[in-house]
Amino acid sequence: MLNPAHTVIARFGGSGPLARRLGLDRSAVHRWALPRTRTGTGGLIPSRYHQRLLELAAAEGIALSAVDLIGQEPRGKAPPPGADDG
Secondary structure: OOOHHHHHHHHOOOHHHHHHHHOOOHHHHHHHOOOHHHOOOOOOOOHHHHHHHHHHHHHHOOOOOHHHHHOOOOOOOOOOOOOOOO
16 A cells, blocks of 8 residues: 655655644654554645645655655556455
8 A cells, every 4th residue: 555645754854854844743744654543644645735745845856746645556557466456
């Protein structure tokens, strides 16, 4: 399963640096990467931050696309063996 939060946090140098850029507490950003069972978002980035993240990435020369924010598999990629096809 893809975890867009891990990807985005890593590209910005960690949850602390990203939180500072967004004006958020580090723990708020860190929770994006936590599973729902641990009060996280399960790897999903709240949509209210998507536009700002894209703007920050563009301004700082960080490779980031809308696909990175939602964790969509690239088109044409075969599902992993044993994936549920039904």
